[in-house]
Amino acid sequence: MTTRPPTPNAPAWIETLRWNDDGLIPAVVQDSTTGAVLMFAWMNREALVRSLATGQTHFYSRSRQALWHKGATSGHVQEIIELRVDCDADVLLVRVRQHGGACHEGYTSCFFRKLDGDRLIVDADRRFDPASVYL
């Protein structure tokens, strides 16, 4: 765990979070209406501060090494309804109102496959065509 200097104007509770060695914290995103777990992503401190400031989820993309405003391209933004912190202060649970679908493959949730015996099956319907959203 790394110790970092406080971010100016960040609320004190953010300083109690335990970021990993890369300065990231896992964020589980849940639909606040249906309870469906929509996706899992990482936030750095800036992503969290921006999420709080805008009321919409921002994450940190480890592959692109860049801040990422969820829905900026697709319009499928997530309005933050509630933010929760786990016992060890090293995981966030973000309860949201999801616009469109959370998954870039066109599904409401990224968890559209389930284990059925010894294989994975898709048991959800696509709610949008990815090709028409991500041009």
Added chain:
Amino acid sequence: MTTRPPTPNAPAWIETLRWNDDGLIPAVVQDSTTGAVLMFAWMNREALVRSLATGQTHFYSRSRQALWHKGATSGHVQEIIELRVDCDADVLLVRVRQHGGACHEGYTSCFFRKLDGDRLIVDADRRFDPASVYL
């Protein structure tokens, strides 16, 4: 992402998972009845294989560097009802029937605190006394 030799007798779908450089995959645990997100932990391949074989969650403790059968000490085991995999095959969603509470601090869920203005507040009741469970 690391490539590892197949585990004997492991179903083929496990080989499609993308483990991180430490051979771990994040697991979000959700109550299959209430939809509450209970906890977040990591699995290595052995934890996943044991979870599937026993029908109860097993994780890998990074701090203790050891396999961990959830509820082995407390009796608060998690029966696996459904296992889901995300679009990128690098996160698991484990839907369970939770016995007792998932959180070692005595709460049903580890996410017993929520952001209220600029501070975190506890908005859940303890369902057991940790001191009486973890002797």
